[in-house]
Amino acid sequence: ILAMKMKMTGGAGVVTDGAFRDSPACAALEWPIYLSGVNANRSNLYHYPAGRNEIISCAGVAICPGDIIVGDGEGVVAIPPQIAVQIADAAYEQELREQYIMELVSAGAGTIDIYPPNEATLAAFQQWRQAKGL
Template identity: 40%
Template sequence: MPLDKAIADALHAATTATLTTVLLKKGVRRSWMRGPKAWYNAGDRVVGEAFTLRFVPMREDLATPESWASPTSTRAAIEAMPEGAICVADAMGVEDAGIFGDILCARMRRKNVKALVTDGTVRDGAGVHGTGLPIWCSGVAAPASVAGLTFVGWEQPIGCGGVAIFPGDVIVADGDGAVVIPKAMVEEVAVAAVEQERLEAWIMREVERGVPLPGLYPPNAETRARYEADTTRG
């Protein structure tokens, strides 16, 4: 089932900073991925379900150019990606082997994949930028993936940037990086994020008019009562 539009819209309106705070309050401490940065065509926030790819360390008998034609290849994985998904690739933080280049990114863009998020690198940087595919990665490197990695499958649980990601979890990525929301928590996180954004916007207005921080942020009972009264008045 595709992600509910109302939930997607609510998450799209929330920053990743807000989402990490909401998740922290719900007991999820690791949600922000180390490594992926807004690199190519990543000026807008993206929201979508995770389609996972998994690499392991390079092994000489398997990580060969011939493996690109294998049924278990990044090419086959791309063909399995549904429209609207966000491809999340566990590249183990390897930075000297680009997992995708311009042709593969162009195909993902043509299939309406929303974005690529990886703790690894891409190659063919100028061409990748030209595809228009939004990419969060750790950088760019000329060598191909098989120079340092072996691709082993897709739609499996992975670890990307120190975070556990399961197929169908929801990814939100913006200028501050990429965050994963566990699938079972998506609706409650979206509702809480809307309220958190509303509260923080009100707090910012209070700061701008000179209110000191103690008791304001985080709000004590008196501050929260003022906030609720203001919100009720509209």
């Protein structure tokens, strides 16, 4: 119910180091919810809006107003806006390298010589990248 209310009032998602109950209903919202676990206990005393645009701590990480929150199936990161472009560029580069390495592995290459990539693999990656116009 609380998750639905947050969604309906414009919330972009939920990130908590606490637990939620009714996880199947939360999943059905098709709305990003990241939590540390599920618990059937009623917990309305612990999950309520206490403030907005304040510095908080979640799972030991300081989250500041304006931070960019990015989550996927592996977890959530908070990115300070002043380094967001650098982080996005680095993430793009890593994704490209891993795409190249996945192609090598799917073609039968072993991982010992290519992952993590050595100098020869990185040089071959640059050639692959140029050939693809990336």
